[in-house]
Amino acid sequence: MNTLALYFHIPFCNERKCDYCSFISFCNKNDRMDEYVDALIKEIKMRGAKEGKEYKISSIFFGGGTPSVLSDGQMTKIMIAIKQNFRLLPNAEITIEANPESITESKLREYLLVGVNRLSIGVQSLNDKLLAAIGRRHTSKQAKEALSLAKKIGFKNINVDMMIGLPEQTLSDVKKTVKYLIKERVNHVSAYSLILEPGTVLQEKVRVGVIKLPSEDETVEMYNLVLDMLSHAGIKRYEVSNFAMLDYECKHNQNYWRLGEYLAFGVGGHSYMKDTRFANTDDFDKYLQSIENNTLPIVSVEKLSFNERREETIMLALRTREGLNLEEFDNRFGGHFLRDKKKEIEFLSNRGFISLRNGCLKVSENAYYVLNSIILKLV
Numbered sequence: 001m002n003t004l005a006l007y008f009h010i011p012f013c014n015e016r017k018c019d020y021c022s023f024i025s026f027c028n029k030n031d032r033m034d035e036y037v038d039a040l041i042k043e044i045k046m047r048g049a050k051e052g053k054e055y056k057i058s059s060i061f062f063g064g065g066t067p068s069v070l071s072d073g074q075m076t077k078i079m080i081a082i083k084q085n086f087r088l089l090p091n092a093e094i095t096i097e098a099n100p101e102s103i104t105e106s107k108l109r110e111y112l113l114v115g116v117n118r119l120s121i122g123v124q125s126l127n128d129k130l131l132a133a134i135g136r137r138h139t140s141k142q143a144k145e146a147l148s149l150a151k152k153i154g155f156k157n158i159n160v161d162m163m164i165g166l167p168e169q170t171l172s173d174v175k176k177t178v179k180y181l182i183k184e185r186v187n188h189v190s191a192y193s194l195i196l197e198p199g200t201v202l203q204e205k206v207r208v209g210v211i212k213l214p215s216e217d218e219t220v221e222m223y224n225l226v227l228d229m230l231s232h233a234g235i236k237r238y239e240v241s242n243f244a245m246l247d248y249e250c251k252h253n254q255n256y257w258r259l260g261e262y263l264a265f266g267v268g269g270h271s272y273m274k275d276t277r278f279a280n281t282d283d284f285d286k287y288l289q290s291i292e293n294n295t296l297p298i299v300s301v302e303k304l305s306f307n308e309r310r311e312e313t314i315m316l317a318l319r320t321r322e323g324l325n326l327e328e329f330d331n332r333f334g335g336h337f338l339r340d341k342k343k344e345i346e347f348l349s350n351r352g353f354i355s356l357r358n359g360c361l362k363v364s365e366n367a368y369y370v371l372n373s374i375i376l377k378l379v
């Protein structure tokens with residue numbers, strides 16, 4: 001029986017959106033969380049009748065938005081519905097994203113009780129001025145307290161999200177944040193370079209010049225500092241933005257990067273199954289309405305061509321430490337990659353950009369800054 005990863009989108013956040021964020025999340029709909037949870041449960045039942053019989057579940061991810069703004073008891077209702085409608089593998093990884101200001105002891109206990117075994121805390125930075133400058137709703141003290149509470153309550157697998165390339169951020173800010181995460185022995189760090197998203201408050205502030213971002217070179221320096229510090233502490237990079245202690249790599253994300261199948265629930269959820277991408281509506285009311293009418297809220301379907309799947313597989317694999325497994329790749333897509341791309345592979349390996357180890361083609365540690373050009377040559 002094939003395995004499947006499940007994603008649940010929880011589109012609620014506190015008070016006001018962070019200045020840089022363009023994810024689908026609403027700050028004025030928290031009075032509709034019950035309605036939304038009921039719709040999710042119905043969507044789970046609709047999907048369970050088909051995919052629930054066909055697959056075993058290898059990982060579940062509650063992302064957002066901010067899943068930790070759900071009220072006490074709501075995660076329990078969702079998890080019960082999942083367990084009633086899908087078969088979870090005994091070692092399934094179950095992650096929930098949480099923000100420092102909405103983490104409470106009772107919620108954390110509830111998560112553990114219903115089987116959540118991985119917590120992802122959005123810390124971003126431990127500099128209060130920086131947090132305020134990007135519109136975060138918490139202080140560094142709250143972030144530290146959330147982390148220590150999670151450990152005290154018994155979470156053994158904790159990720160922290162942090163960001164680099166933030167307005168006014170310095171190398172010393174980055175160093176302090178990473179040093180703290182290492183001291184606290186977090187198992188996993190996702191370090192994202194700020195993307196200036198169109199339509200966000202931050203983009204407007206940068207456009208009118210009230211805020212200045214670090215240069216690209218400065219952001220690369222921040223990234224290299226994160227890489228250096230974490231890797232010395234045994235938290236190794238296994239994807240461009242992701243670092244983990246051995247055996248704490250995120251299975252859910254690894255499934256994405258291997259172009260495995262995943263099914264998403266909730267508003268704006270994007271799925272990939274049977275070589276086909278499909279997406280739920282990102283309109284909150286339309287989502288609820290569609291579920292109410294017993295119709296899946298799908299608004300787009302795109303079957304990937306052979307070439308698209310082939311290119312996607314190369315692109316995703318080269319972003320990871322594992323690299324591209326050539327035997328698997330040839331079995332999946334036919335041909336002989338080493339022979340077919342002989343000229344390009346020689347060109348890149350002569351310059352030290354890639355290497356071939358244990359049958360896998362990997363991008364060299366110091367060549368990630370030209371990753372896109374390497375991918376372009378190989379697809």
Ligand SMILES: C[S@@+](CC[C@H](N)C(=O)[O-])C[C@H]1O[C@@H](n2cnc3c(N)ncnc32)[C@H](O)[C@@H]1O
Binds near residue numbers: 066
């Ligand atoms: C969608 S958020 C959800 C998690 C949670 N609400 C939070 O804020 O931590 C997941 C992560 O994406 C990252 N992120 C969001 N917007 C980003 C942007 N414009 N550029 C880079 N990273 C971003 C942040 O690090 C955030 O923790």
Ligand code: SF4
Binds near residue numbers: 012021023
């Ligand atoms: S970054 Fe997280 S908390 Fe901030 S608006 Fe986006 S989803 Fe909400």
